[in-house]
Amino acid sequence: MLEPLLFAMFSGVAIGCALGVVFHKNSVHCALLLVGVLLSLAGIFILLHAQFVAALQVIVYAGAIMVLFLFVVMLLNVKGEVPLLTPGAAKGFGFFFALLILVELLWTVLSPGGQEGAPSEAVGLPRDFGSPAALGRLLYTTWLYPFEITSILLLVAVVGAVVLAKRKFF
Amino acid sequence: MDLAFFIEALVKILVVLGFVLLGVPLIVWMERKVLGHMQDRIGPQRVGPFGLLQTIADGIKLFFKEDLVPAQADKVVFAIAPAISVVTALAAASVIPFGDQFRIFGRDVPLHITDVNIAILFLLGATSMGVYGVVLGGWASNSKYPLLGGLRASAQMISYELAMGVALVPIILMTGSLSLAQIGRAQDHMWFIVPQFVAFTIYVICAVAETNRAPFDLAEAETELVAGFHTEFSSMRFALYYLSEYANMMVVSAVAITCFLGAWHGPVLPGPVWFLIKLSLFLFFYVWLRATFPRLRYDQLMAFGWKVLLPVALVNLAVTAVVLVLKG
Numbered sequence: 001m002l003e004p005l006l007f008a009m010f011s012g013v014a015i016g017c018a019l020g021v022v023f024h025k026n027s028v029h030c031a032l033l034l035v036g037v038l039l040s041l042a043g044i045f046i047l048l049h050a051q052f053v054a055a056l057q058v059i060v061y062a063g064a065i066m067v068l069f070l071f072v073v074m075l076l077n078v079k080g081e082v083p084l085l086t087p088g089a090a091k092g093f094g095f096f097f098a099l100l101i102l103v104e105l106l107w108t109v110l111s112p113g114g115q116e117g118a119p120s121e122a123v124g125l126p127r128d129f130g131s132p133a134a135l136g137r138l139l140y141t142t143w144l145y146p147f148e149i150t151s152i153l154l155l156v157a158v159v160g161a162v163v164l165a166k167r168k169f170f
Numbered sequence: 171m172d173l174a175f176f177i178e179a180l181v182k183i184l185v186v187l188g189f190v191l192l193g194v195p196l197i198v199w200m201e202r203k204v205l206g207h208m209q210d211r212i213g214p215q216r217v218g219p220f221g222l223l224q225t226i227a228d229g230i231k232l233f234f235k236e237d238l239v240p241a242q243a244d245k246v247v248f249a250i251a252p253a254i255s256v257v258t259a260l261a262a263a264s265v266i267p268f269g270d271q272f273r274i275f276g277r278d279v280p281l282h283i284t285d286v287n288i289a290i291l292f293l294l295g296a297t298s299m300g301v302y303g304v305v306l307g308g309w310a311s312n313s314k315y316p317l318l319g320g321l322r323a324s325a326q327m328i329s330y331e332l333a334m335g336v337a338l339v340p341i342i343l344m345t346g347s348l349s350l351a352q353i354g355r356a357q358d359h360m361w362f363i364v365p366q367f368v369a370f371t372i373y374v375i376c377a378v379a380e381t382n383r384a385p386f387d388l389a390e391a392e393t394e395l396v397a398g399f400h401t402e403f404s405s406m407r408f409a410l411y412y413l414s415e416y417a418n419m420m421v422v423s424a425v426a427i428t429c430f431l432g433a434w435h436g437p438v439l440p441g442p443v444w445f446l447i448k449l450s451l452f453l454f455f456y457v458w459l460r461a462t463f464p465r466l467r468y469d470q471l472m473a474f475g476w477k478v479l480l481p482v483a484l485v486n487l488a489v490t491a492v493v494l495v496l497k498g
Binding site: 052055063064067071074132133 | 244246286287288292294295298299301302305306309317320321324325328331346348
């Protein structure tokens with residue numbers, strides 16, 4: 001009884017905030033609304049018994065990345081941003097990608113294979129489902145290679161950032 | 171979800187909330203008194219016995235002060251920024267165990283509001299959200315000093331959060347659990363400060379920086395930034411920032427006690443009493459630090475966090491992992 005209510009609340013807030021991110025003029029307000037989206041997503045993760053992912057969502061995205069976003073926005077104090085595309089072209093691209101995502105979502109939901117992956121109600125989940133231990137075990141066994149490749153990718157990004165920032169010393 | 175569960179949760183929430191809200195004026199009083207004596211003064215003594223009611227009087231005074239909002243401020247963000255600070259500090263307090271469970275009316279009552287199995291991560295998440303209160307307060311004032319204070323605070327808190335998190339990982343490795351109640355229970359025989367003294371030191375330093383307290387109070391360095399991020403805040407909004415600072419101090423101290431100083435364990439006296447004693451001593455230590463050390467320079471602060479604390483924390487983590495594997 002409580003679960004659909006909470007889901008409605010979190011998803012409602014997420015959608016509302018997401019609309020705010022798109023339509024708000026002030027970039028700091030946009031960033032804040034994005035934090036709202038990320039937090040409600042964390043709530044939805046908890047409803048899905050994925051507490052660890054929810055915690056990471058809050059710490060990494062809402063807590064670290066968005067603070068850096070805000071930091072940059074505040075430091076640069078963007079008044080009127082210089083548009084990359086003409087308004088017409090931007091709208092065209094926007095609608096194109098929105099349509100693409102819509103088609104993709106509909107494809108996934110409506111295709112016969114798509115519904116097998118999403119059980120309609122909570123089937124017997126293992127007791128430690130979503131716990132850090134279970135997730136860690138999966139990451140270091142079944143998904144070891146993707147996990148390590150992602151780590152190397154991040155390492156490359158870190159080294160790249162340092163090299164770019166320290167260029168004047170070379 | 172039966173009625174007893176509901177009542178139990180409600181009572182515990184009220185107890186913790188009341189404890190934090192009543193504890194803050196006491197800590198402020200203790201700080202002023204201890205600082206006074208350390209500086210060869212006597213501190214507050216006029217209001218109430220030993221000046222005990224001084225903070226209450228100050229609170230009432232703040233309550234009746236005019237609520238000023240700068241004309242060019244971002245009104246909405248200016249209003250929610252202090253609230254974010256308080257909410258995150260209080261939310262963090264909800265996972266802290268202040269005693270072992272006991273039986274009453276045939277129910278096992280654990281002494282914490284909730285023990286999610288990701289309690290430590292929840293805490294780190296709550297503290298990382300607490301950054302927003304400071305940053306946004308600085309930005310929304312639309313004034314130079316608060317903005318600089320807010321920017322300083324955000325960089326500082328992100329940097330020290332990292333080392334703080336890494337310093338807590340060895341504890342998680344040793345107990346095999348992210349639950350604070352489990353970590354507390356695991357220190358039945360030996361406090362974790364003994365094998366993890368390095369981690370404890372790093373954690374304490376980071377905790378001071380994370381709560382923006384002297385000698386790491388660069389975000390409100392009065393010689394350079396007036397009052398930093400809360401320069402433009404007055405009346406209850408200022409009081410909320412004040413409250414959140416001290417509530418945060420209580421939370422990080424409680425985490426230090428739970429993770430390193432044997433949680434509620436101690437001879438003779440019951441658990442919650444021991445917890446209170448340790449908490450008071452730790453808060454005294456906080457004030458002691460403030461009276462002892464001069465403020466750091468900003469570049470020193472950042473260099474210390476990234477070039478000393480984080481590498482040491484990482485090495486400590488690696489050594490702990492290797493030792494644990496070798497021991498089997």
